[in-house]
Amino acid sequence: MRVALSENHKIPVYSLNQFRSSDSRDTFYQVEIFDANRHFRVSYPHRHDFYEVLCIHQGGGFHIIDNNRYEIQPPCVFFMSPGQAHKLELSHDIGGYIFLFTAEFYLMNQNQKQRLLEYPFFFSVDRTNPPLDLRDKAEYPFIRGLFERGCMEMRKGDSGSEDLVRSLLDLILLSCEQLYPRELMPFKTGKGHILVKEFLLLIEENYQKNLRIQEYANRLAVTPNHLTQMVRQVTGRTSSELLQEKYILETKRLLRYSNMSVSEIAAIMNFDDQSYFTKCFKKATGKTPVQFRKESMKST
Numbered sequence: 001m002r003v004a005l006s007e008n009h010k011i012p013v014y015s016l017n018q019f020r021s022s023d024s025r026d027t028f029y030q031v032e033i034f035d036a037n038r039h040f041r042v043s044y045p046h047r048h049d050f051y052e053v054l055c056i057h058q059g060g061g062f063h064i065i066d067n068n069r070y071e072i073q074p075p076c077v078f079f080m081s082p083g084q085a086h087k088l089e090l091s092h093d094i095g096g097y098i099f100l101f102t103a104e105f106y107l108m109n110q111n112q113k114q115r116l117l118e119y120p121f122f123f124s125v126d127r128t129n130p131p132l133d134l135r136d137k138a139e140y141p142f143i144r145g146l147f148e149r150g151c152m153e154m155r156k157g158d159s160g161s162e163d164l165v166r167s168l169l170d171l172i173l174l175s176c177e178q179l180y181p182r183e184l185m186p187f188k189t190g191k192g193h194i195l196v197k198e199f200l201l202l203i204e205e206n207y208q209k210n211l212r213i214q215e216y217a218n219r220l221a222v223t224p225n226h227l228t229q230m231v232r233q234v235t236g237r238t239s240s241e242l243l244q245e246k247y248i249l250e251t252k253r254l255l256r257y258s259n260m261s262v263s264e265i266a267a268i269m270n271f272d273d274q275s276y277f278t279k280c281f282k283k284a285t286g287k288t289p290v291q292f293r294k295e296s297m298k299s300t
Contacts, residue, residue: 011085011257012046016100028105029165031150034098036090045087045257050102051122052080053172055147059094063087065129067252075140076131077176079121083204084129085253097147099169106169117197119173120180125196125235127249132176139179146172192230195220199227199239203246210270213239248284255289256296262289
């Protein structure tokens with residue numbers, strides 16, 4: 001498998017077409033069994049430029065998403081948003097299903113173009129990604145059946161399968177949303193909530209361009225004051241603080257997952273002065289970049 005590398009990162013970035021099975025013709029979605037014999041092989045950690053729903057029904061291990069480490073306790077469902085770095089440590093008897101899809105595929109027949117951002121498990125405002133725990137949930141057989149039907153449609157490869165697979169995905173996401181614990185939904189939904197998620201999505205796509213808050217606000221068709229007001233209302237922080245948190249998160253990703261030097265990372269983060277970069281990182285995290293990297297290596 002050919003791995004696409006971001007020009008500024010040494011963390012592999014995978015596109016959906018790189019996960020296609022040999023008999024698959026579509027590059028907008030992929031549904032298949034997830035086990036030790038799965039057809040694709042990837043390097044960990046890595047990123048995606050698409051969405052992922054991973055349903056595990058047997059086995060164990062750990063799923064590390066950015067700087068959060070989650071134990072795999074089946075049955076459970078993990079959700080990944082584009083741009084996140086993750087790593088899987090799996091037992092040999094792991095078993096489940098994986099659904100990969102692009103935003104364009106899911107939103108094809110959706111009236112609400114922000115629908116993916118309305119789900120609590122994509123582009124989480126608080127930067128966490130705990131799995132949906134389906135133990136003791138009577139609905140799990142139904143959800144598993146949706147994945148199984150998706151795999152069946154992938155094997156058939158009929159021209160009419162795409163709409164059915166899209167409907168299955170919609171049912172999976174809606175079902176998981178209903179089962180998602182209320183305590184994992186710390187923020188109320190609404191226009192302000194969606195605006196903040198749109199802001200986070202824009203940051204993910206443009207943070208390397210060193211845009212100002214004014215430019216982000218222009219792209220969102222709001223004033224900088226309105227953007228900051230909504231961000232503060234939803235998160236308790238300012239727009240500038242969310243942008244700074246993105247830089248810190250990205251720095252942590254590169255320190256944890258890449259072999260880049262601190263000076264190289266500082267340059268990517270648009271710091272001409274490495275000492276000032278180190279000072280800013282320590283102020284935000286309480287650790288120098290070198291200290292953070294050493295501690296991260298011990299925990300992985």
